[in-house]
Amino acid sequence: MPIQDYHDFLDKILIPEDRLMARIAELGAEISRDYAGEELLMVCILRGGVMFLTDLMKHVTVPHAIDFMAISSYGAGARQSAGRVRLTMDLRTSITGRHVLLVEDIIDSGHTIAEVLNILSLRQPKSLKVCTLLDKAERREVEVPIHYRGFVIPNEFVFGYGLDMDEYYRNLPFIAVPDLKRYRPPQPDLEGTS
Ligand code: PRP
Numbered sequence: 001m002p003i004q005d006y007h008d009f010l011d012k013i014l015i016p017e018d019r020l021m022a023r024i025a026e027l028g029a030e031i032s033r034d035y036a037g038e039e040l041l042m043v044c045i046l047r048g049g050v051m052f053l054t055d056l057m058k059h060v061t062v063p064h065a066i067d068f069m070a071i072s073s074y075g076a077g078a079r080q081s082a083g084r085v086r087l088t089m090d091l092r093t094s095i096t097g098r099h100v101l102l103v104e105d106i107i108d109s110g111h112t113i114a115e116v117l118n119i120l121s122l123r124q125p126k127s128l129k130v131c132t133l134l135d136k137a138e139r140r141e142v143e144v145p146i147h148y149r150g151f152v153i154p155n156e157f158v159f160g161y162g163l164d165m166d167e168y169y170r171n172l173p174f175i176a177v178p179d180l181k182r183y184r185p186p187q188p189d190l191e192g193t194s
Contacts, residue, residue: 028059
């Protein structure tokens with residue numbers, strides 16, 4: 001069955017493209033002012049933060065490199081002493097002695113960013129800060145520092161602009177809320193390979 005057209009289950013557009021772009025330009029300018037005279041490593045946590053990183057870095061005028069890391073969340077009940085997320089792809093570059101800015105699409109419970117901060121702080125960066133496009137503040141379970149924040153959003157499921165529904169729709173240029181009653185998840189193919 002083909003992937004459903006998002007119009008079929010769109011409830012509302014929460015943040016349209018022009019507001020996203022304007023706010024991202026402001027964040028980039030703020031970051032550029034704060035790190036003036038310094039160099040920066042912008043670290044994106046795959047995969048949701050990719051669109052935000054690429055738009056944000058266009059507005060960051062201080063010299064900066066980028067790198068990527070990936071983590072996976074443990075399911076409820078599958079607690080591990082190391083925390084609730086596991087590093088599945090590490091950075092390629094060393095962060096010791098460097099200014100590091102973590103770039104996230106959304107902070108929800110806070111567990112992901114808390115664990116990433118734990119992991120990276122052990123490597124003794126010169127500084128370690130957090131930039132998130134979306135802050136679903138009502139859902140926070142652990143306190144995490146947020147140095148740059150695009151938008152505080154209500155406790156609603158959102159998709160688009162990097163955020164997925166079953167891995168699709170990340171390409172949409174706006175943040176939207178689905179009507180889940182009208183959403184039909186993608187079906188695995190008969191070979192069971194998707
Ligand atoms: C999302 C998002 C954050 C995390 C936030 O990633 O990109 O990394 O969840 O949730 P938390 O604050 O409750 O930990 P997700 O696991 O959906 O993966 P993705 O980025 O590949 O879509």
